[in-house]
Amino acid sequence: MSPGSGAGCSPIPAKAGIGLRFQHHRAVIEGKPPVGWFEVHTENYMGGGTPLGDLDAIRCDYPISLHGVGLSLGTAEGLDPAHLARIRRVADRVAPVLVSEHLSWSISGGVYLADLLALPMTEEALATVCRNVDQTQGYLRRPILVENPSSYLRFRHSTIPECEFLAAVAARTGCGILCDVNNIYVSAANHGWDAAEYLAALPASAIGEIHLAGHSVRELEGGRMLRVDDHGSRVIPEVWQLYSEALARFGPVPTLIEWDTKLPPLETLLDEAARAQALLDHERKSLGRADAA
Amino acid sequence: MSASHSAVPTLLEVQRALRRSLVEHDDGEAAGYILADGLASEGRLNVYRNTFIGALTTALRLAYPAVHRLVGPEFFEGAARIFIEKEPPRGAYLDEYGSGFPEFLAQFRQAASVAYLPDVARLEWTVSRALHAPDVEALDLSRLVAVDPADHGRIAFVPHPSVGLVQADCPADTIWRAVLAQDDAAMAAIDLGSGPVWLMVQRFATGVEVTRFSKQEWRFANRLCVDQPLQEALDDASGFNASAALAGHLAAGRFTGFRLETAP
Numbered sequence: 001m002s003p004g005s006g007a008g009c010s011p012i013p014a015k016a017g018i019g020l021r022f023q024h025h026r027a028v029i030e031g032k033p034p035v036g037w038f039e040v041h042t043e044n045y046m047g048g049g050t051p052l053g054d055l056d057a058i059r060c061d062y063p064i065s066l067h068g069v070g071l072s073l074g075t076a077e078g079l080d081p082a083h084l085a086r087i088r089r090v091a092d093r094v095a096p097v098l099v100s101e102h103l104s105w106s107i108s109g110g111v112y113l114a115d116l117l118a119l120p121m122t123e124e125a126l127a128t129v130c131r132n133v134d135q136t137q138g139y140l141r142r143p144i145l146v147e148n149p150s151s152y153l154r155f156r157h158s159t160i161p162e163c164e165f166l167a168a169v170a171a172r173t174g175c176g177i178l179c180d181v182n183n184i185y186v187s188a189a190n191h192g193w194d195a196a197e198y199l200a201a202l203p204a205s206a207i208g209e210i211h212l213a214g215h216s217v218r219e220l221e222g223g224r225m226l227r228v229d230d231h232g233s234r235v236i237p238e239v240w241q242l243y244s245e246a247l248a249r250f251g252p253v254p255t256l257i258e259w260d261t262k263l264p265p266l267e268t269l270l271d272e273a274a275r276a277q278a279l280l281d282h283e284r285k286s287l288g289r290a291d292a293a
Numbered sequence: 294m295s296a297s298h299s300a301v302p303t304l305l306e307v308q309r310a311l312r313r314s315l316v317e318h319d320d321g322e323a324a325g326y327i328l329a330d331g332l333a334s335e336g337r338l339n340v341y342r343n344t345f346i347g348a349l350t351t352a353l354r355l356a357y358p359a360v361h362r363l364v365g366p367e368f369f370e371g372a373a374r375i376f377i378e379k380e381p382p383r384g385a386y387l388d389e390y391g392s393g394f395p396e397f398l399a400q401f402r403q404a405a406s407v408a409y410l411p412d413v414a415r416l417e418w419t420v421s422r423a424l425h426a427p428d429v430e431a432l433d434l435s436r437l438v439a440v441d442p443a444d445h446g447r448i449a450f451v452p453h454p455s456v457g458l459v460q461a462d463c464p465a466d467t468i469w470r471a472v473l474a475q476d477d478a479a480m481a482a483i484d485l486g487s488g489p490v491w492l493m494v495q496r497f498a499t500g501v502e503v504t505r506f507s508k509q510e511w512r513f514a515n516r517l518c519v520d521q522p523l524q525e526a527l528d529d530a531s532g533f534n535a536s537a538a539l540a541g542h543l544a545a546g547r548f549t550g551f552r553l554e555t556a557p
Contacts, residue, residue, distance in 0.1 A: 043385060043386060043387065043388075046386050046388065046425075047388050047424070047425030047426060047427060048425070048426055048427040048428030048429075048455075049424055049425065049426065049428070049455075049496055052428065053428075069385070070384075070385025070386070070387075071385070072385070074304075075308065076303070076304040076305040076308055077305070077308075080384060080385070082384060083384060083385050083386065086386055105308060106385065107385070108308040108309055108311065108312035109309060109312055110383055111312055111316060111381045111382070111383065112381070112382040112383065112384055112385045112387075113311075113312060113315055113316075113341070113345050113381075114344065114345050114348040114349050114352075114382070114385075114387070115341050115344040115345055115348065117308075117311060117341055119304075120302075120304065120307055120326075122301070122304070124303065124304050125304050128304055152337050152340040152341065153327045153328070153334070153337035153338065153340075153341075154327070154328045154330070155307065155326050155327060155328065156326060156327065156328050157301045157302065157326070191330070192330075218340075220332060220336045221332070221333065221336055222331075222332070224331055224332045224336075226332065226336070226337075226340065228340060
């Protein structure tokens with residue numbers, strides 16, 4: 001992936017897109033809503049039948065991004081070659097503009113734990129992630145984007161701040177970064193990090209995509225609050241604010257609205273995407289003025 | 294056995310400890326690796342444990358919608374939790390997860406009063422497999438025409454990946470349809486003692502269909518689908534028109550290819 005401005009790092013225009021779920025397939029195929037692109041979970045299209053047929057129709061009209069949740073880039077035991085092969089099969093069929101995965105792990109002892117688990121931020125984990133990203137990019141014959149996850153725990157023996165860890169993965173492997181602004185907000189709130197410092201530590205030239213989503217707040221024992229990334233509501237004002245700061249730092253970057261639980265009508269997602277698009281347009285105008293000055 | 298905090302655990306050790314925590318509820322070692330920071334490790338690990346159980350319960354509910362309706366959400370979630378911890382997924386492609394659930398239900402004492410549940414579950418798993426089977430073109434019949442008639446008996450078909458055969462001791466197909474349609478009248482009319490059924494499941498462009506066969510027709514189809522040469526399947530066929538049945542299978546696109554069995 002060639003470095004450049006944030007927007008230049010991505011093969012799709014810096015527009016707002018929507019995470020597409022099965023329930024909205026018909027509405028998209030029949031209504032062709034005005035949105036820049038769609039992102040789907042790679043794992044949802046590993047079989048045949050209706051979902052893949054629908055996606056064939058949708059990708060005639062929109063760029064598609066493949067977002068994986070099951071590769072387990074941080075696993076110490078090596079990647080599952082069967083899963084990697086399935087990802088390549090989907091990518092060969094769908095011809096996505098972007099392929100992304102997470103800075104996390106989900107497989108141990110051959111068991112899939114169905115979540116994006118936090119990694120210890122150590123040199124050993126960094127080397128493991130880089131080895132797995134290298135293998136993935138070599139096998140898929142393309143660069144991928146790696147996303148910062150929300151996290152709910154930290155390890156005693158971590159030595160590297162997550163933002164620096166992610167920047168190092170990008171620098172060592174040439175992968176891009178999928179900057180999930182909601183996840184930065186959630187993890188910063190859960191662990192007492194400074195979200196602005198996190199953004200400042202990411203290399204603008206590697207940012208290929210931004211994610212926005214809603215999250216929930218859970219009260220645990222002793223009244224302690226934990227923010228949980230459940231993609232089940234609108235983006236909160238504080239995350240919109242952080243998104244504006246991210247755009248100011250990275251420039252206009254393709255931005256995705258994610259919504260997975262309690263899925264609302266497509267119109268609600270389009271409304272959120274329009275809001276992101278307005279901020280992208282505003283950022284582009286600011287850049288224009290700066291260039292003219 | 295808690296790890297010494299002075300020694301830095303390897304990534305492998307950390308991941309094994311968290312797996313034991315999530316799957317086996319053994320938090321001992323994992324808790325020692327985690328910063329408490331105002332909240333007990335158990336509370337932090339529970340966030341991941343809840344997603345682990347929740348996501349896999351959802352995967353099972355999507356594969357077994359009729360079982361879910363038959364037993365109700367509370368019972369289903371309880372059974373799913375025990376099954377998930379006993380047989381967690383071996384890969385991240387969750388459409389393939391849950392093949393062991395019918396057998397688990399058959400052995401699950403709390404479900405023993407619903408004797409037909411494992412049969413309905415077996416049918417649902419076959420339907421789920423059909424739904425998610427890869428897209429493969431049906432056999433081009435001109436390839437069959439090109440086979441020397443003297444070799445026809447040696448043809449062993451490759452079944453389409455969406456084709457599945459289920460035998461049940463009760464009318465599992467009728468129960469399955471009535472439950473998914475929430476048709477109480479159809480449900481009330483079911484005679485559980487009406488005897489076994491022989492079913493073929495297949496995905497068509499219009500959706501997945503479940504078709505009843507006679508016992509003899511089903512045995513014939515089953516032999517063809519498990520790679521037996523045509524002559525052996527024909528030798529075993531009686532009481533129905535096997536040629537017409539074979540033509541039906543070919544017309545319905547139930548095979549994707551064939552090979553010629555070499556003589557023993």
